[in-house]
Amino acid sequence: MDNLEEKTIHSEEIFSGKVISLQIQEVELPNGKKSKREIIKHPGAVAVIAITNENKIVMVEQYRKALERTIVEIPAGKLEKGEDPALCAHRELEEETSYVCESLELLTSFYTSPGFADEIIHVYLAKGLSKKENSAALDEDEFVNIEELTLDEAIQYMKDQKIYDAKTIYAIQYLQLQEALAK
Structure with a gap:
């Protein structure tokens, strides 16, 4: 499973609302390259x-x-x-x-x-x-x-x-x- 993990390098919250927040995360991919992820956080x-x-x-x-x-x-x-x-x-x-x-x-x-x-x-x-x-x-x-x-x-x-x-x-x-x- 470790060969699929994306490691978070940096995370920035760009919106925080009543229900959700939105983060932009810079990640290191399994092949060593970098990418960005848009992540919505929700309390469940x-x-x-x-x-x-x-x-x-x-x-x-x-x-x-x-x-x-x-x-x-x-x-x-x-x-x-x-x-x-x-x-x-x-x-x-x-x-x-x-x-x-x-x-x-x-x-x-x-x-x-x-x-x-x-x-x-x-x-x-x-x-x-x-x-x-x-x-x-x-x-x-x-x-x-x-x-x-x-x-x-x-x-x-x-x-x-x-x-x-x-x-x-x-x-x-x-x-x-x-x-x-x-x-």
Whole structure:
């Protein structure tokens, strides 16, 4: 593995925002030559596959400015510095959907775009859902519509490109696999 490592010679932060920071890194390549890398630093995130007692998937529809459109996604959110991902998953589920859960299971963690970003998403499965009357509020700049979809409806949303992000597609494919294994 050492024969593939790029050693950082110099790193300069050129932007620091509310969610991400951007660094330009000068690196030494395995062949001794030098190159530059643009690296996005992100604190990480969680995503929750929340299944109702009626076996529906709880989703949120929201506008994504980078895409200039709305998409339907599983509830998700950014980790706060030092925050336990499981606590963040509980918080985001409640904030975005007003649901709380009896059980929360970590399914996997994955890097979203390792070619230029260090963002990692921890994906949880939430069951035993119940609505909370006075749930935590959404962030002040966050607006969502709640949808509860059957697996077949979610698959159709993928075909219609209403569901169009990797974490949600992963969630649907995970549920499809679990359904197939149960047969």
